[in-house]
Amino acid sequence: MKIFYCADIHAAETTFRKFTNASKFYGVDMVIYGGDFTGKMVVPIIKDQRGRYKCTYYGSTVVLKNGSELPDLEKTLRECGFYPVVFTEEEYDRLTESDADRITREQQIKVMEAWIKLADARFRKNNIPCVFIPGNDDDFFIDPILEKTDFMINGDNKVVEVKGYEILSLSYGHPTVFKYPRDISEEELSKKIDDLAAQVKNMSKCIFNIHVPPYDTYCDQDVQYDENLNPILDGGELATGPVGSKAVRQAIDKYQPLLSLHGHTHGSRGVSKIGRTLAINPGSDYDSGMLRGAIIEIDSGADVRYSLTSG
Template structure:
């Protein structure tokens, strides 16, 4: 299976439409996965613009919302039946699941940490995806202390609970975003970790899975409008 992986689009239709190589990759892929931050703190209108632009080239899209996506983005993805957040979906011979950035607190006082909120969803999908061999996991936040969550000077911006889930579930592929400046790959056990980088900054990934082998190519769109955000976390 050939996957085009996108993340941190931040509503940039120019990034989506400016590269012939990206549009060709979208059209030739079996599946498009989006690891959050579809918008830049916008709602359904901007989400629909981005998803519609991608659908012109490939209708097979699944996504999770990011921390720069509002609750309306999560709702739109659910309405379109393409939201992987706390859900499982079947595509071809693969099971898809994921966790986004909008997770309700499991306690009434709402005083949960981010890790506690993520764990609510991770526990749920662990039950649903138990013993799945061909599992693909999509999260906005990357696994902690890996090459795909590095923010420089030996600092990391990922999630320990997401790392624990990957260590236990061992999906074939774990796709994440959030850290703009750490596009690339890493491994946890048999799992290939991929951060495609920020599409608004000109980065995306092509991923081919054959016979449980995962090959990754990070594509780069060189444009004068590429932007970076501090350490690359937005």
């Protein structure tokens, strides 16, 4: 069995299209996606009375002299995981906070509907099963869209069997300072995993697909933030440390699945052995157009080999 796993595409168009072609490119038997489809923000492109367009992203301001350059700018923003929306100066000045929330939601829904349709068609064409979940950063209003697939499998909060392996999947995460839509308490997260684990018939052929990584491993190291979302400094440097879930770590210790796949912590591209379980976080570099992933090969004796990929 040869599996390709990735996570955390966050609305980046080029990265997403690479994901939909990954099964054919890597020649795998199955694809697993570990959550976080949606982007984090809308980038306004403001048209002034002289017909120029201006927007600011990554701290830089871009000014276009005419509309012929607009498609290229919109493409660049989509490739970075932003949602570009054009406003006149008057429209932009009238926007309220509730307008901003509504527009972001509309853009997330619009992109997800197009993405799911495209991905479902490509995986069907290649006849490669894909089990996917949203992530804790994805709001619940995208869930009805994720149920529209005819070929891909939304595994969230389920145990599904594919090609002789049981895949236990969960989108929820533990509490974070960022208060993502699917953040729940460690106790609730533990119960959800326990309820799913009770459905597994054979842990030696079970794959955990849980968005957040296990605590204190090579899969969960990241910058530390205080409750005001400011990065914590240690001797003038950014303080780093474990940010994963203790409930997920305890579940892996307890159930010892064959394999445990995680995303969420983009910069913690790493692999840890927890008892007999191999835990992998391939990391994410979505805004550069890079698809980071992992290829996992499982032989008939349940030996697991892996390689981390970038492309």
